[in-house]
Structures are given as C-alpha cells and as structure tokens.
Amino acid sequence: MLKKICSWIIGVILTVLVLLIGIFAFWYFGSTNYHLTGVPVLNYHQVNNKFNTVLTMKPANFDEQMKYLHDNDYHSITLEQFDAYMRGEGDLPDRPVLITFDDGYVDNYENAYPILKKYHMRGTIFLIINLMNTPGYLTWDQVKEMSADGMEFGSHTISHKPLTSFDRAGVRHELQDSKDIIEKMTGKPCHFIAFPEGKYNDMVMEETRGAGYRYAFTVETGRDFPWDDPYDLDRVPMFEGPISFKHFRFRLTFSAFSALLWKTHKYFEHIEMTKDLAQHIPQP
Ligand SMILES: [Zn+2]
CATH class of the missing domain: 3.20.20.370 (Glycoside hydrolase/deacetylase)
Incomplete structure (x- = not known):
C-alpha cells in the first residue's frame, strides 16, 4: 500500500516537473525580451x-x-x-x-x-x-x-x-x-x-x-x-x-530555440560517439 502511494506521488511530481519545464521552455523561447533571449x-x-x-x-x-x-x-x-x-x-x-x-x-x-x-x-x-x-x-x-x-x-x-x-x-x-x-x-x-x-x-x-x-x-x-x-x-x-x-x-x-538545436547538431557531429545521433537533430 505504502509502495503504491509512493510511486503515485513520484508519478505526479514527475508529471508536474515535465509540465513546468515545458511551460518554461515555451515562455523562454517565445520571449521577445532581448535581455532574456538576445x-x-x-x-x-x-x-x-x-x-x-x-x-x-x-x-x-x-x-x-x-x-x-x-x-x-x-x-x-x-x-x-x-x-x-x-x-x-x-x-x-x-x-x-x-x-x-x-x-x-x-x-x-x-x-x-x-x-x-x-x-x-x-x-x-x-x-x-x-x-x-x-x-x-x-x-x-x-x-x-x-x-x-x-x-x-x-x-x-x-x-x-x-x-x-x-x-x-x-x-x-x-x-x-x-x-x-x-x-x-x-x-x-x-x-x-x-x-x-x-x-x-x-x-x-x-x-x-x-x-x-x-x-x-x-x-x-x-x-x-x-x-x-x-x-x-x-x-x-x-x-x-x-x-x-x-x-x-x-x-x-524561435531563433533562440533553433540555435540550440543547430548547435547541438554541430556539437554531436564533432564527437565520434555521437556522430550518428547528430543526423536525428534537425537544423531548422
Ligand atoms: Zn559572402
């Protein structure tokens, strides 16, 4: 019973966390405030x-x-x-x-x-x-x-x-x-x-x-x-x-966001281990 409640609580916390990260990312990357996004x-x-x-x-x-x-x-x-x-x-x-x-x-x-x-x-x-x-x-x-x-x-x-x-x-x-x-x-x-x-x-x-x-x-x-x-x-x-x-x-x-993808792509491409992974990161 205790185990069930525990996993339920962890599930809720994780869901809220993912939601918050999503909201933050949307707010940040969509922001037109140059102090924040350059x-x-x-x-x-x-x-x-x-x-x-x-x-x-x-x-x-x-x-x-x-x-x-x-x-x-x-x-x-x-x-x-x-x-x-x-x-x-x-x-x-x-x-x-x-x-x-x-x-x-x-x-x-x-x-x-x-x-x-x-x-x-x-x-x-x-x-x-x-x-x-x-x-x-x-x-x-x-x-x-x-x-x-x-x-x-x-x-x-x-x-x-x-x-x-x-x-x-x-x-x-x-x-x-x-x-x-x-x-x-x-x-x-x-x-x-x-x-x-x-x-x-x-x-x-x-x-x-x-x-x-x-x-x-x-x-x-x-x-x-x-x-x-x-x-x-x-x-x-x-x-x-x-x-x-x-x-x-x-x-x-969303240039702040596309730049992040683009730079991740470049970074992954440079490293032998992650080279293949780079193909899957778009450069919008
Ligand atoms: Zn030129």
Whole structure:
C-alpha cells in the first residue's frame, strides 16, 4: 500500500516537473525580451526577382517580412546601438533586430533599400571591395547615397575568399585595406566585418582585433548576447533555401530555440560517439 502511494506521488511530481519545464521552455523561447533571449541579427543576401538561388529572396517576400516587423513593433537598430548593447551600456528599443546583407548586391539598393525606407527600417551591408562597381554589385555612389540616408556598411573583405585560406600578411591586407577603403568612401568608421563563408581561425580573430574591428559576424545560427565573443557572433540566416514567411517567422521568433538545436547538431557531429545521433537533430 505504502509502495503504491509512493510511486503515485513520484508519478505526479514527475508529471508536474515535465509540465513546468515545458511551460518554461515555451515562455523562454517565445520571449521577445532581448535581455532574456538576445538580439537577432537577420542575415540576407540578394533581394530580386531575377535569380532563384539559395541566396535570393523575392522583393515581395522581403516586403512582407519588413511589414511584419513594422506591424509587430520590432525596431531595427543601428550598429552604434548594437555596440552599446554588447558593451552592456544603454537600453535598446523593444524587440530589437539588426538587419544585415552580405556581399553588396546592387539589388540591395534597387529593391531592399526602398522597402526598408517604406517601413522606417535601416540595414547594414557588408561590402566586397573587389566587386564594387562591377555588374550585379553596388557602386560607390549608391553606397554614399545610402550612407547619407542612414544605411550602414561593414567589410566583407577585399576578395571574398575565406580568410582561413591566407597567410598572416594576406589576412592583414584583406582586413585592413577593406576597412580603410570603406571608411574613406563613407567618411564613417568601419567597426564591423562579416567573415566570408563565416570562416575564421585564431590567427584571423587576432588580426581582426588588431585591424581595429570591434565585431565580426559568422553565418552560424543564433542570437547575440553581451557576454558573447565579439569576433564570433551568430546571425539568423534568411537564406539557405527558399525562405517562406513561415520560415521567417519561426527563425525570427524561435531563433533562440533553433540555435540550440543547430548547435547541438554541430556539437554531436564533432564527437565520434555521437556522430550518428547528430543526423536525428534537425537544423531548422
Ligand atoms: Zn559572402
């Protein structure tokens, strides 16, 4: 009899515990309080109707997403606000997002920029110096025009080759010269870089700091917190396959959760014993 009561009580306690963990997880991962779940840095590439690659988002879809941010009281923040947040100073507006574009495609000027303006948002574009003023990419005049109007710019290096493929002198050239050129052309400091293909190593990080950058973004999934390594910052990918509105909302709202799955997947993949298990963990 006593045994029965005991197991009954343990059963009830376990059920309540699982329920509480579920409620907590739902509350935490669904939270839009940046103190709890960090700042999402959205990562786009192309915005056009011309191509149909993993990097391309249709302007109509981009418009729908920016409208959602606008209508749901999200606020696109500036690099300066992001910097202050990372240093633990200053409060951000409610539901902050940092909107970034990699590679410097001309459609960022033609399509994304007018849509951002329409919804009172701003964005940061990471430029590849060697591709500037070439077909399909931004011109310096377009950069200057957008820069005067609140858009911001960071480095995506000179050549866009992974920084891990260079020796130290090569890395230094890619980092320092791209920074200098962007600062000269915009007349504003360039403290942010997005590593090509998200690739880096210890030497690259050392040189990035040495060149005077304050922050570096990768293409790993996640949100950013003040205690994160400033040279290994995650973003929320809005590329990699066709991004539907559902994907967008899931990644925006539950990026803390999708990042957890994604990181667990990566971690398991690294270890011989858990390699097979990694296949079963989705990367949403
Ligand atoms: Zn790129």
